[in-house]
Amino acid sequence: MKLLVYFCDTEGISINYTEPREPTQNEYVERFNKTFREDVLDAYIFSNIEEASDIAEDFRKDYNEYHPHKSLGRKSLNEVLREFTKGLAPL
Incomplete structure (x- = not known):
C-alpha cells in the first residue's frame, strides 16, 4: 500500500475511496474476485485447506507474473511494477 501511496503522491494522483457496499465503485476488485472465483x-473440489492454499498460491503467482491486464496495456502486474521501480512510465 505504501508503494501505491508514494506513486500517487509523486504523480499528483488523488486516491478516492469507495463507499461500503457499492461494488460498482470498486470494479477492479470485483473483477479480480470474479476471476478468482471462476x-x-x-x-476445484478441495480435499483440505492446504490444497486450497496451494492452488490459490499458484493462481496468485500466475495472475501477478503472467496474466495480461487490459487496464495495464495488456501487461502483467509484475511487468508494470518492474517498469515503475526502474523509473519508467508504466503505460
Missing part, C-alpha cells in the same frame, strides 16, 4: 473456487 478460476479457483469453481474449478
